[in-house]
Amino acid sequence: HRAQSWxxxxxxxxxxxxxxxxxxxxxxxxxxVPKVRRAGHVNGTVQLCAYTDCCMGFFKLDxxxxxxxxLGCGMMNVQCPEPSxxxxxxxxxxxxxxxxxxxxxxxxTWMPQSEESQRSSSLGTIALGTLxxxxxxxxxxxAFTTNKTKRIPRNVCVCVCVCxxxxxxxxxxxxxxxxxxxxxxxxxxxxxTPVAVKAFPAAHAQKFIHERKVFELPLMEHSSxxxxxxxxxxxxxxxxxxxxxxxxxxxxxxxxxxHTSDWRSxxxxxxxxxxxxxxxxxxxxxxxxxxPPVAHCDxxxxxxxxxxxxxxxxxxxxxxxxxxxxxxxxxWHKPQETAQSRAHVGTLRYMSPEILEGYVNLQSGxxxxxxxxxxxxxxxxxxxxxxxxxxxxxPVPEHHLPYEAELGPNPSLxxxxxxxxxxxxxxxxxxxxxRFSQVxxxxxxxxxDCWDHDPEARLTAQCAxxxxxxLSLNCLQ
Numbered sequence: 001h002r003a004q005s006w007x008x009x010x011x012x013x014x015x016x017x018x019x020x021x022x023x024x025x026x027x028x029x030x031x032x033v034p035k036v037r038r039a040g041h042v043n044g045t046v047q048l049c050a051y052t053d054c055c056m057g058f059f060k061l062d063x064x065x066x067x068x069x070x071l072g073c074g075m076m077n078v079q080c081p082e083p084s085x086x087x088x089x090x091x092x093x094x095x096x097x098x099x100x101x102x103x104x105x106x107x108x109t110w111m112p113q114s115e116e117s118q119r120s121s122s123l124g125t126i127a128l129g130t131l132x133x134x135x136x137x138x139x140x141x142x143a144f145t146t147n148k149t150k151r152i153p154r155n156v157c158v159c160v161c162v163c164x165x166x167x168x169x170x171x172x173x174x175x176x177x178x179x180x181x182x183x184x185x186x187x188x189x190x191x192x193t194p195v196a197v198k199a200f201p202a203a204h205a206q207k208f209i210h211e212r213k214v215f216e217l218p219l220m221e222h223s224s225x226x227x228x229x230x231x232x233x234x235x236x237x238x239x240x241x242x243x244x245x246x247x248x249x250x251x252x253x254x255x256x257x258x259h260t261s262d263w264r265s266x267x268x269x270x271x272x273x274x275x276x277x278x279x280x281x282x283x284x285x286x287x288x289x290x291x292p293p294v295a296h297c298d299x300x301x302x303x304x305x306x307x308x309x310x311x312x313x314x315x316x317x318x319x320x321x322x323x324x325x326x327x328x329x330x331x332w333h334k335p336q337e338t339a340q341s342r343a344h345v346g347t348l349r350y351m352s353p354e355i356l357e358g359y360v361n362l363q364s365g366x367x368x369x370x371x372x373x374x375x376x377x378x379x380x381x382x383x384x385x386x387x388x389x390x391x392x393x394x395p396v397p398e399h400h401l402p403y404e405a406e407l408g409p410n411p412s413l414x415x416x417x418x419x420x421x422x423x424x425x426x427x428x429x430x431x432x433x434x435r436f437s438q439v440x441x442x443x444x445x446x447x448x449d450c451w452d453h454d455p456e457a458r459l460t461a462q463c464a465x466x467x468x469x470x471l472s473l474n475c476l477q
Contacts, residue, residue, distance in 0.1 A: 021048050024055035025106035027071040031194070038175070039073040045105070048074035055327035057097045057105035061090060065346055066110045074098065083458050088112060117459035147216045152223040177250065182318060184209045187246060195229060198242040207318050208240035214317040215242070219284050226274025226305055226315040247305035248315065252379070255397040256386045267472045270313050273304060274465035276314040278377055281369050281461045293323040295368035297345035299375035301382055301401070319346050322429040324364030349402050349411055350375040353421040354455055356413065370455035376464060377450025378402040381427050384443065424453050439474050446471070 011173070023039070026047040028036045040050040049055075054074040059066040067085075085097035086109040091286070099105060177196060178185040182204040186197045208231075215228040219231040227245035251253045259329070261269065277296065284291040296303075298319040306312045346355075352374035354360040360367045381402065388396050406425070407415050419425050429447070434442045446467045449459045459467070 002164070007150040021050070021103045022053045022055065022100075023048055024073045024368065025057075025103050027068050028069075031206070032070065033229055033411075036072050047072045048233050050181065052080075053100055055099050055101075055103070056087070057085050057108055059087075059095050059109075061093045061095060061111075064107050064112070066095065068108070071105050078180040085109065088113065099273055110236050124176065129183065140247070158413060180316075181391075188243075190229065190243060193440040195285040196244045196246045200240045200242075200245060202239060207436070208242070211316075211318045211320075211464075212242065214294060214320050217291055217294070217322065219286055220284040220290045222276060222279045222393055223311065224272045224279060224313055227311040244288045244315070245313075249306035251302050252304035252306055252383065253301035253401070256301065256383060260386050260396045261310075261383075263387060265310050266384055266389075267468065268310050269383050270468045271304070271465070271472065272312045273314075273349070273379060273383075274468045276312075277372060279462040280320075280463045281372070293365055293369070295365060296322060296372050296375075297321055297368060298350075299372050299379065300350045301379060302347070304379065316463040318419075323368070346451065348413060348416055349404075349407075350378055351416070352455065353424075353452075355452055356417050357421055360455075365432065367455065369460050369461065372454075372466065373458045373461055376461065377447050378427065380468075381447055383428075384433075385430065390436065392435075394432050397430070416464045426451055439471070442474065 024040075024047045026036075026042050026045050026209040033042075038045075038050075039047065039052075041048045048072070052074040056070075056074050058070040060069045061067075065449045079101040080098040082097075082099050083101040083104060085099045085107060087095045087097050088111045089095065090112070095110065097105060097108060100139060167208065175187045177187050183198050183200045186199065188195050188197045194413075205351060212231045215231075221227075226247070229243040229245065231240070231242050233240050249259075277299070280294045280296060282291070283293050294317070296314065296317065296319070298316060299314070303314065304312050328418050348356075352360070352371040354367070355371050360371060384390065386396060386399055391397075401409070403411060403416070403419065405428075407419060411419075426448075429440075429444060433443065446459070446464065449457070449467075450464055452458045
């Protein structure tokens, strides 16, 4: 086979000095530019690498000719011994190169193997190891592999079902968004759209199965819930994944630690938050289809995602419980097994007094939903505390989690039992809020009615949502 090349523009004057790091040709679609820029500073068509000495190129084969799809610096410090950009293997219509000299990815040499050689090559040797990796999606899985410490994506042949769509290309990005007790979350691209991939190790397959069942409940779609795009299973290592919408600002906890919000923006977050919980708790019948009520059971600022438009969405239903309703019990629901396994599962500081004490009836849907509303009150306090318009003339305090000021960053169960249950203390409302008399009165009533010590005295989630809607009609004076 005759070698074929793609040659980009040369750069004699690019404003970068080689002494400051590796320089790579840069090319990205507009939707990908923000995330690709994280690999290093971009000046025109050149990127100065921040993390690695490797340039990468990701090419689509068009009529046997390599056409650049994404060019830039690698996101991770991997080995790239070859000084030039060349490739001889491909997966479907894509190939890649990793190289170790300035602007080396500007010139791609494609030397295709014979089809027989291509088929006999091990797919495991085609790892991208830089910014992008390829997942080929067919029926029921997404592939992940492991290094010594974390599971990371790599381009192996896999099968995945994504909402019944035809074959799609999922291109994960080498970026870990979060690591929890049971799963890790990676940023990826699905058919050109940024998505999040939540990966569960084989040891936590039951967590994956449970959360998938919640997502796949009938009518389980709402703008205040994270959008579910599909699920799958790794063919080799047994890792399961959920494919979800990507929220650009990450968790509410992360957002509040970095940003303040004005009154209107804070109310928008509060509206989406309360409406999402109200929908989750709702018992819906529509066109002969039934969505049972669901208690979240782990509502916290880590489990709320903030989108670029300022809206937010509830996520992480790994601890959620699907509840009984007046309708016939769904066949897949096992209330005895589910409820008894949920004691003290969740985030301690957001747990209601009765759950901390172990007195809540875990068989009672009402009791679990009342616990959610207590957590909702803490979340509303947490986000309003970072509302700049409530501190006019005064500095906005740093973000604090509920009870962090009183009990520190890692309160124990005994600490919370004493402070929240026995002393019946709640987060302090800033003095600065009191100058807005009518708004403060409504806010105070809503918070206190959410986190009331008596579960029966608390608002329902729908009532809390109605309160926030009414509050949005008020202006700060």
